[in-house]
Amino acid sequence: MRHARLINTTEITTTQQRKPKRAMKLPPDIQFHEDIRLLVYRPRGLVNRATVNKIIIVIGELEATLKEPFNRFSDTVAADAVDLNFEYIIRVSLYRRLF
Numbered sequence: 001m002r003h004a005r006l007i008n009t010t011e012i013t014t015t016q017q018r019k020p021k022r023a024m025k026l027p028p029d030i031q032f033h034e035d036i037r038l039l040v041y042r043p044r045g046l047v048n049r050a051t052v053n054k055i056i057i058v059i060g061e062l063e064a065t066l067k068e069p070f071n072r073f074s075d076t077v078a079a080d081a082v083d084l085n086f087e088y089i090i091r092v093s094l095y096r097r098l099f
Contacts, residue, residue, distance in 0.1 A: 024062070026058065027054060029042050030058055032070075038071045039070055040075065041074045041075070043078065045079065046083055047079050047081070048084065049088060052088075059072065
């Protein structure tokens, strides 16, 4: 079983010194490699609305916190099945495109 990882985010103060802001706890199936700015998502078992909502929340929080773009990679080798309907996929796509 993998352990959740903490992401240390930073903020720039008025003196332009980097100061730790907070640590973000990631679920065990999500890793963020700060050195190469890469988010890796490895879902296991069934991919459904709950798992998609979880990764959307993590991506949104990282985007808001880091303020810089980063790459994303999904390794779906361990996913056994996908239980998503077409309407939900379109809604998620539109939501991500608008925000």
